[in-house]
Amino acid sequence: MDxxxxxxxxxxxERGFIAQTTNQEKIRxxxxxxSVTFYIGFDPTADSLHVGHLLQLIVMSHMQKAxxxxxxxxxxGTAMVGDPTGKTDMRRMMTREEIQHNGNRFxxxxxNLVDFSNGRAIMVDNADWLLNLNYISFLREIGVHFTVNRMLAAECFKSRMERGLSFIEFNYMLMQSYDFLKLYKDYNCIMQLGGDDQWSNILGGIDLIRRxxxxxxxxxxxxxxTTSDGKKMGKTEKGAVWLDPQKTSPYDFYQYWRNVQDADVIRCLKxxxxLPLEQINxxxxxxxxxxxxxKKILAYEVTALVHGREExxxxxxxxxxxxxKGVASDDMPTATIERSVLKEGINILDLLVRTGLTPSKGEGRRLIQQGGLYLNNERVDSIDRMVxxxxxxxxxxxxxxxxxxYHKIVAE
Structure with a gap:
């Protein structure tokens, strides 16, 4: 390398990514x-990555470009068990088919952010080596290097101790540690990266390879x-902000970043x-x-990374x-209503629920009573308004x- x-x-x-390192001077x-081979794990329990994963993908991109x-x-493989990290309950067990489908979507x-051509990056599924392990051999070769006392002291298990930690989840640290050992042997992978909630699991793998x-x-x-007040980013009233355009439209994705708090803009840009740090500073x-x-620059740049410049x-x-101008656009989130319904007339609250713009009439009623609902740029003043x-x-x-x-309702 140069x-x-x-x-x-x-x-x-400088950009504010790093939380903890095992040996900062040596890593630097x-x-x-x-050229270092490193890995990051992705849990396939949903059929799309979300904003929380975006940080990991950007780190991978920075590293690859270097x-x-x-x-x-x-x-x-590990999703067949479930990672207890940051969870207060045991997760639903998934089928092999579900996990495979989700992995393919990832x-x-x-x-869009990582170049997999010509072996510049590779993707593997830990089911390929975990599902066929012999349990006795695994315990003798891997389990022997872990002490229960030390595992129980790990941050990822502490939150579960009072409510009960299942034995199946207890195995998770051994499996993730084995992943690192396997990748070290097969690909000379010498570094594991991840969110700070993975620290205990990463240390387990490092210790296993040393032993x-x-x-x-x-x-x-x-x-x-997270936001400046410590809340996880990527959540809205509708749920997670997904990278899949079918689950979160590019327009809604753009608007999420356009509407971040003032205090969070610079950190998100970094x-x-x-964008160069001089420009962000x-x-x-x-x-x-x-x-x-x-905020507009942030929204545009993040949307371009995930969905492409054209989108x-x-x-x-x-x-x-x-x-x-308050004008309609083809790229605005759109709902439909039958023209026959409009011919007869429909109450505004019924319209909001029917088109999915509010989850309930109660929420629509509150919105109108607080003066927060507009139809064609005119405030709706009455819950009895007919459309x-x-x-x-x-x-x-x-x-x-x-x-x-903003939302568009189209008559069909």
Missing amino acids: NAKVNVFDTLM ELLGSE GHRPIAVIGG KEQMR VEGKEVYGMTFQLL LLTF EMETWKDARINEA ADKVHKAAEAIFS SESDLEDSGMIIRKGKKS
Whole structure:
């Protein structure tokens, strides 16, 4: 590797990624002097990655651009057991088919940020080696290196102790540690990366390799993606913000970042975009109305990373048209209503529930009573308001909830 380049460790540190390292000086030296193979694990318990995973993908991209080789490990085997980390209850057991389907979906989403061509990155499923293990052999060769006392002291198990930790979950640390050993042997993988909630599991793998192979390997964890007041990012009233455009539309994805709190904009720009730090530091001096400009840049850049520049251009243009003129756009989130229903007329609360814009009439009622609902840019003042064909403009109408949530309803 070219030592004249900026060391990727410094880049990750300056941008605010790094939480903990097992040997900071050695890790920095390795990342600056040779090509390192590293891995990050992904739990396939949903059929899409979400915003919480985005940080890991961006780290993989930073590392790969600096000449290092990522291994993305789909936890097909460990998901059959369930990671107790950060959970208060044991998770539903999944079928092999469900896990395989979810893993395949991840591959598509990862390719936007990680280059898998010509072996520059590889993807493996730990089910390939975990599902066929002989239990007795595993206990004799791997289990012998773990003490129960030390495992119980691990942060990932502490939160479960009072409510009960199942034996199946107790095996999780051994399995993840074995993953690291297997990847070390097969691919000379010498570094595991992950969210800071994975620290205990990473240490387990490092210790196992030291005991079995007599070699030092390394671990590095990253800050979890949280708001300035400590809440996990990527949650909305509708649930998680997904990377799959079928689960969270590119427009809604863009709007999520467009609407982050002022206090979170600069941190998100550092963590979730590849904009130069000098440019982001300049934005840190922006005040008042210019903060909104920084939010637009954030929303555009993150959407472009996940969905591509063309899609980001479309949703940015749609958002600008809506906010500046209140006009409808093809890229606005859209619901449909039968034209026959509008001919007869439908109560506004029924319309909101029927089109999925509010989960209940109660929520719609509160929205109207607080003055937060608009139909075609006019405030709805009464819960008795009837909506009919006369409200259509070019076969559609715009509903706005609060200041920033726009939706189009199309008559069919």
